Amino acid sequence: MIPAAFDYVRPTDLETALTSLADGGEDAKVLAGGQSLIPMLRLRLAAPAMLVDVGGIGELRGVRDDGDALVIGAMTTHDDVMTNAMVREHAPMIAQATAVVADRQVRHLGTFGGSLAHADPAADLPGVALALDATFSIMGPGGAREVPASEFFVDYLTTALRPSELLMSVRVPKLPGWRVHYEKFSQMAQSWGVVGVAAAVRRSNGTVAEARVALTNMGPSPVRARAVEAAVAGAPATVEAMTEAAGRATDGTNPLSDGTASADYRRHLATVLTRRSLVAAAG
Incomplete structure (x- = not known):
């Protein structure tokens, strides 16, 4: 058309x-x-x-080190993010997730900020940004403002961006001492994820001191699996403990049934993928 x-x-x-x-x-x-x-x-x-x-505005591109965080320009392509040495070292889950965005052609043209601002519930990056507690830098007629990921994703294809505002960059905290993993299930290669799980785990003396888990396509916007995070905190870093905590993955979610999968199947996938992500992140 x-x-x-x-x-x-x-x-x-x-x-x-x-x-x-x-x-x-x-x-x-x-x-x-x-x-x-x-x-x-x-x-x-x-x-x-x-x-x-905004493709001709150079200041919206690139990755820079900002001390305890990385700042990724909104117009940085997926491929540039995925291959960036600082991203791979300090924000490896972003590199993992970006590597499975669509296909090579899309990754060379599509942008990091564009995917986040589009806010498709099946997209890979919104859940990762939520799990990493990223902050969005926005500029508009009223000046600059910072919006945490927990407030940026509002509803289906809807973000906190107001009319006449532009997403400038995303600030991603470095997580020294944390291990991360991104897992998604797709019906075929290079397609949208039926469900995705982003997990970050900090271990201490053989137990999980703290964890962050975010789910994609389990509602109109990415969801923090708070029940899982609470269940895994203080638990031994074992497969059995991660499996038990993953059983809470669907708490507070509202998955849809569509031509790709039923809501019940998405709930099943969320539990399975949360277990896999936690086990991998917990080492």
């Missing part, structure tokens, strides 16, 4: 981009890598009056 008519601007600096978004208001849409937006335009599931292409 052919998209509905729209105006197109490609600013080369941040100030012009923000002005264009403000001029377009609620009828403007940011175009990053386009791997999610362009198919929606072609199917007329989205019909913005203006597209603001």
Whole structure:
């Protein structure tokens, strides 16, 4: 299909981009890598009056070390994130998850920030950002603001981004002493995950001192598995303890039934994948 008519601007600096978004208001849409937006335009599931292409703004790209955290520019491609040495060392779960985003062509065009801002419940990166307690740096007419991942994902395809605001970067804390693992189940290679689980575990003297677990596609937005985190805290770092804690994975979730899987099957997968992720992360 052919998209509905729209105006197109490609600013080369941040100030012009923000002005264009403000001029377009609620009828403007940011175009990053386009791997999610362009198919929606072609199917007329989205019909913005203006597209603001931010692909020419260099300051939105790249990864930098910020002491106790990494800062990843919103326009950094998946491939650049996945292969970045600092990401692989200090945020390996992001590298793991990015490596299974779609296919190679999409990873070379799609962007880290674009995937997060799109907020598809089946996407890999929102759950990882939630498990890592990432913070989103946003710029708009009212100035800059910081939004924690726990408040960024609001509902299905909905985030805390307001009209005329732009996601600038994502700050990911380094987790020295933690082990992480991302696990997802797909019906076929390079497809959306039926369910995904991001787990981070900090061990101390043979027990789990602290854990973070986030689930994807178990509701309209990523979910922290708080019951699992509480069950595993203080438990011995054994397969048996991780298996018992994983039994709480579906607490507080609201998975949908669709053409891919039933809600019951997603609950089963969440339990299985949580166990696998916890066992791997706990070492």
